[in-house]
Amino acid sequence: DVLMTQTPVSLPVSLGGQVSISCRSSQSLVHSDGNTYLHWYLQKPGQSPQLLIYRVSNRFSGVPDRFSGSGSGTDFTLKISRVEPEDLGVYYCLQSTHFPLTFGSGTKLEIK
Amino acid sequence: QVTLKESGPGILQPSQTLSLTCTFSGFSLSTYGMGVGWIRQPSGKGLEWLANIWWDDDKYYNPSLKNRLTISKDTSNNQAFLKITNVDTADTATYYCARIDYYRYWGQGVMVTVSS
DSSP states (O other): OOOEEEEOSEEEEOTTOOEEEEEEESSOOBOTTSOBOEEEEEEOTTSOOEEEEETTTEEOTTOOTTEEEEEETTEEEEEEOSOOGGGOEEEEEEEOSSSSOEEOOOEEEEEO | OOEEEEEOOSEEOTTSOEEEEEEEESSOTTSTTOEEEEEEEOTTSOOEEEEEEETTOOEEEOGGGTTOEEEEEEGGGTEEEEEEOSOOGGGOEEEEEEESSTTOEEOOOEEEEEOO
16 A cells, blocks of 8 residues: 655644645655545644645635645655635645545644 | 535445545536546545546446445436445545546535544
């Protein structure tokens, strides 16, 4: 199985600030079709996860441009700028290049 | 508008079989490329992918559940199903279904408790 190592576990932030979350995979996430299937989700308290970024750097419909994804191969980053109250929750990365699909363990974004 | 909703028994006893239903709208599992997946989350913990089923009835399972999983679909009624046999307390979780194109649409989840 592909191990997804997500850091940090907890991320205190001031509103209006900027943060980065890292997700590293135990093997390359480049699929044989040339795409990299690494996605980012936010799970707000009491809610289902919601897609933010798909295939490394593509924002899902309606996601503010404060969210950006980058990376390649085994090393990926989600950046959030100008953090707002509605950004708080747990962020997960997911790889869907290899079966079984695997999630990172989550990063809790909370107010400093 | 795409929606998904999970349903299940709520509570069941160890060794029983858990049967879950995902009822969806806004897309069809007869459409090329479409699929539904199941993911679960124990309370306060992370997400675990369980299984996917595609429009052509192709299926993938998480081998960590050791052949306890069966995923199926009813295309006419816009439903997908997941069965987990021989449950124990470790299967207590919220179970989600999601459309598999980047898991961009999720259901609200259904809580399942395994307890004697």
